[in-house]
Amino acid sequence: MKLAARMNRIGVEGAFKVLARARALEATGRDIIHLEIGEPDFDTPPHIVEAAKQALDQGFTRYAATPGLPELREAIAAHVSRTRGTSVGPERVSVVPGGKPMIFFPMLALLEPSDEVIYPDPGFPIYESMINFLGATPVPIPLMEERGFSFDLNLLRDKLSSKTKMLILNSPQNPTGGVIPADDIRAIAEMVRDRDLMVLSDEIYSQIYFDQPPLSIASVPGLLEKTIILDGFSKTYAMTGWRLGYGVMPEWLVEAVTKLMVNSNSCTATFTQRAGVAALNGPQDGAARMVAEFQRRRDAFCEGLNTLPGFRCSIPGGAFYAFPNITGTGLSSDSLADALLERAGVACLSGTSFGAFGEGYLRFSIANSFEKLMEAVERIKDFLAANERK
Numbered sequence: 001m002k003l004a005a006r007m008n009r010i011g012v013e014g015a016f017k018v019l020a021r022a023r024a025l026e027a028t029g030r031d032i033i034h035l036e037i038g039e040p041d042f043d044t045p046p047h048i049v050e051a052a053k054q055a056l057d058q059g060f061t062r063y064a065a066t067p068g069l070p071e072l073r074e075a076i077a078a079h080v081s082r083t084r085g086t087s088v089g090p091e092r093v094s095v096v097p098g099g100k101p102m103i104f105f106p107m108l109a110l111l112e113p114s115d116e117v118i119y120p121d122p123g124f125p126i127y128e129s130m131i132n133f134l135g136a137t138p139v140p141i142p143l144m145e146e147r148g149f150s151f152d153l154n155l156l157r158d159k160l161s162s163k164t165k166m167l168i169l170n171s172p173q174n175p176t177g178g179v180i181p182a183d184d185i186r187a188i189a190e191m192v193r194d195r196d197l198m199v200l201s202d203e204i205y206s207q208i209y210f211d212q213p214p215l216s217i218a219s220v221p222g223l224l225e226k227t228i229i230l231d232g233f234s235k236t237y238a239m240t241g242w243r244l245g246y247g248v249m250p251e252w253l254v255e256a257v258t259k260l261m262v263n264s265n266s267c268t269a270t271f272t273q274r275a276g277v278a279a280l281n282g283p284q285d286g287a288a289r290m291v292a293e294f295q296r297r298r299d300a301f302c303e304g305l306n307t308l309p310g311f312r313c314s315i316p317g318g319a320f321y322a323f324p325n326i327t328g329t330g331l332s333s334d335s336l337a338d339a340l341l342e343r344a345g346v347a348c349l350s351g352t353s354f355g356a357f358g359e360g361y362l363r364f365s366i367a368n369s370f371e372k373l374m375e376a377v378e379r380i381k382d383f384l385a386a387n388e389r390k
């Protein structure tokens, strides 16, 4: 039996492949420091877990309205209105099982084979995978290290065409940790304002920033109608396994996403949605502590990376990744990432796992303890010294 041809066009995430290789090495007795996977190393705050337990006891175990429980849609609308400085009502909210479905469903609902999608490279690999899967045309735009991993705005202007149906923005960014400067967001808003396209603004790291808060393009007057805000609970509340995310978008698109949800999930698990209400309306100190700890690790880890010969690491403004330039080592990203795993016991990702423009970089997740991160720097230092002597 042959799979459908479209299955030749869908991709996967490099992080899960490297995790599998790292686990196989561990099974042979090797000690590996895991800096490959993009998942907070914190537990979900206890009041959120408690809310889910209570919901189960109260009978939140059945189907519910497809776009989400009314109380969660309300809480999300209030949260997004507050954090994005704009006014959105619950009718614009669609609750889905994780952030990823908010890439999958809007793309499925909007893209035709002749459409072009502009997206960041290096960027979250699911964007390119889904564009190819749907037979649309991928138009990657390189992120510029010297611009804090923002786009070259002139290049973006050149790439926008009558075929551009979607522009994907991601800030704070995976894999670079870059935050798109507010002036760039305003300039991009002016470029797209009169175009017949939608902006998919991936804001899954919206609450994890260390300096300036990121500006959502939906906050720019008039842009709410053209924007799909993707956000969720996985990163901010350390809830990756709960599968709870959402989108905020015009109502006509909520309707389309709801139809796709009816055909796939029916609804998002109801007791996890009740936990989501507790996450948004309850105490935020757990999330704040996590961000403060990420900042402490970011400062020390990037400082450590910057002492390594051939490495140059800009300081990420958000998310929980470091994305050093490693061209000075003379090695390719793939071969250095492989060697660090096999010979130094440090699992990280090649920049090329995020697109061709990721060549020359590695991605380290700082979602591991301070001590492990410092040890990783030492291991890489020893590896580079041994490699130099060879």
Ligand code: PLP
Binding pocket: 038, 097, 098, 099, 100, 101, 124, 170, 173, 174, 202, 204, 232, 233, 234, 235, 240, 244, 245
């Ligand atoms: N968008 C970006 C940029 C991400 O890095 C991730 C997760 O790694 C997601 C979306 C998906 O989030 P979720 O795990 O909630 O599906």
